[in-house]
Amino acid sequence: MDSCNVTQTKVVHCSGSTEKQTIQFDDKGNPLYSSDGGDRYITQNRNLDICLSDCGAVVVVNQAGKLRFRYTGHTPAPESEPFYPRGITTDSQGHILTADHYNHCVHIIDQDGQFLHYIDCGLSDPWGLCIDTNDNLFLRLEIEK
Incomplete structure (x- = not known):
């Protein structure tokens, strides 16, 4: 889903x-997701909602594809930088965790x-993350040499 020429x-x-x-679209025919190039990450929570880290937002739709919310x-x-979500995961309580690359936090x-x-x-540039069956968080960090 990453391309410099993404149109949808x-x-x-x-x-x-x-x-x-x-x-792809909400009830009014508007795109649910941005058309900006960039990486997007996806997961599903225990409610079966689909959670996608989009450019500048986390977009969550229910299993029928209806928009629940946009965070x-x-x-x-x-760091007071623009929200830049990267990796995304959920825990056993249904919480959604997303790595904010520019603000160096989750x-x-x-x-x-x-x-x-x-x-x-x-944290130094968190990128990817996952949670295991015991709710332990694992992070992928960018480290400069």
Whole structure:
């Protein structure tokens, strides 16, 4: 889903090689996701919502593809830079965690899009993240040589 010439972004639900669902537009026909180039990351929470880290937002749709909410960051951010979500994951409580690359932290929001808190412990450019079955968080950080 990363390209310099992206004109539209969509989420496709497949079963094997069969396309079961395409999620691209809201009820009014507007694109759900930005058309800006850049990496996007996707996960599904325990409610079966689809959570995508888009350019400047986390976009969450229900399993039917209807927009639930769009989270655009919380201010003040630790570094006061624009929200730039990268990796995204969810925990056993349904919280959504996303790495904010420019602000060097992880945002934690609840399953309804309400900001809970930051993980801000001097992280260096967090990029990817995942949570294991015991709710341990693993982060991929960019480290300059």
